[in-house]
Amino acid sequence: MEYGPAGASGGYHGAVMTGRERIARILKRQPVDRIGLFEHLWGDTHKAWVAEGKLKPDENIADHFGFDLEIMWPFNGVANPDHVDVVLAEDERTITARDGNGAVLKRHKLHDTTPEHIDFLVKDRSGWDEHIRPYLKAERRRINFEGYRATRDHAARRNNFFCWSGINVFEQMHPVCGHMAMLEGMIEDPDWIHEMVSTYADWTIAMMEILFAEEGKPDGVWFYEDMGFKHKPFMSPAMYREFIFPAHQKTIAYVKSLGLPVIMHSCGFVEPLLPGMVEAGIDCLQVIEVKAGMDLLRIYREFGDRLSLMGGIDVRVLYSNDARVIEAELLAKIPVVKGRNGYVLHSDHSIPTTVKYDSYRRFVDRALELGRY
Secondary structure, rough: OOOOOOOOOOOOOOOOOOOOHHHHOOOOOOOOEOOEOOOOOOOHHHHHHHOOOOOOOOHHHHHHOOOOEEEOEEEEEOOOOOOOOOOEOOOOOEEEOOOOOOEEEEEEOOOOOEEEEEEOOOOOOHHHHHOOOOOOOOOOOHHHHHHHHHHHHHHHHHHOEEEEEEEEHHHHHHHHHHHHHHHHHHOHHHHHHHHHHHHHHHHHHHHHHHHHHHOOOEEEEEEEEOEOOOOEEOOOOOHHHHHHHHHHHHHHHHHHOOOOEEEEEOOOOOOOHHHHHHHHHHOOOEOOOHHEOOOOEEEHHHHOOOOOOEEEEEEHHHHOOHHHHHHHHHHHHHHHHHHOOOEOOOOOEEEEEOOOOHHHHHHHHHHHHHOOO
16 A cells, blocks of 8 residues: 655645544654554543543544554463462442562552552562562463454454553562552662563563463464653663663564564653663554653754654643633644654643543544544
8 A cells, every 4th residue: 555745735645544544644753644543541530431421431532533553462461370369458439458479569449540559578588589480470370362362353443543551660560569668779778679670571481472372362462561651751861771771672672573563651750760661672662751851842852853652632721621621732732743744642641530521522623533544
C-alpha cells in the first residue's frame, strides 16, 4: 500500500489506515492519515459509564471508541506465585494484606487506587536472598497464555496494533522492597541493587522467550516503568545510568532483536532521564504527566525528531467537563505535536470517574478532527 506525504501545505494524501498500520508508522514517525488513539480508563469509570447506559456491560472499550492499540499484561511477577494473601486488617473501606512479595499493602475496597505501602519483609540483601530470589523462576505457570491469545486475536480481527505489556526492572524491584530501601540501596549496597536489576532483566527476557515461542510475537512491547514523582525523578540521571540503564538496554535489545518497537510508560517527572531512555532504545514515551511537571510541547521540541509521544493531555482539563477548556487544550497541543507524524492521543494519566462520558467522547472526536493530515 502506498502512502502520500504529510505536510503543512498539502496534508496527507493516502488511504485510510488500519490501527495496526497507523501505530506502526507513528512509532517510526512516518506519514499517516491521522494521529493515533489509545487510552486507559479506571475500572470504576468503566462501571459508571455502563451504569449510565453509555457502554454495554460486555463491550470492548477499544471497539467502542475505535482505539488503534490494544495491550495485554500476561506475566505474574510476584515472587511466590503459590502464596495466598494474608489479611492483616479489614474494615468497610479498606483491606490490609501481605502479598507474595512479602509486602504489606492497604487497598481500598470501594474504588481503584494505588495501594498504600505499609511494610516490606525485604529491606536489604538478606531479605532479598531469603524471600525473593529463590522463588523467582521463569516458568509457564506464571504466564496467562489464554489472555494473551484472546487479546492478540481480538486485535487481529480489528486490525489493531497489539502490544505485550508488563513492567521493567524499576517497577519490579520496588514492590518487593519499597522505594526507600531500593533507592537507599543504590548508595549503601550498590552490588545488591545491581544483582536485583540483572535478575529481573534476565527473568523478563526468559519469560518473553517462553511466551513468544508458544504464542507468537506481538506487534510491539509496552513497558511500564514509573520512575518519577512531582517535579523530580526518583533518581539522578547518573544513578539511572549506573543502575537502570543497563537493564533497559538489555531488555530493549532483546525486543529489538525480534524486530519490535518499544513503548515505555513512565509516570511522574522523568524528563532528566529521557536522554538515557532514548539511548537505551525506546521508540515512544507515554504518559507525559502534566501535573508532575512534564510539558508535551517542550518534550516534542527537544525529542520529537527521535521519539514518538503518547499522552501529555492534562486529564484535569477533561474532568472539568467544560467543552471550552477541553477545546483550548487540544488546540494548543494537537496541531503542534502531530507535525512529525509521531503522536498518539492519550490523557496524561488515565480517565477517572469525574470525567463524564460525553466529555470524553467529545474530546476524542475533536482531537481526531484536529489530528488529521
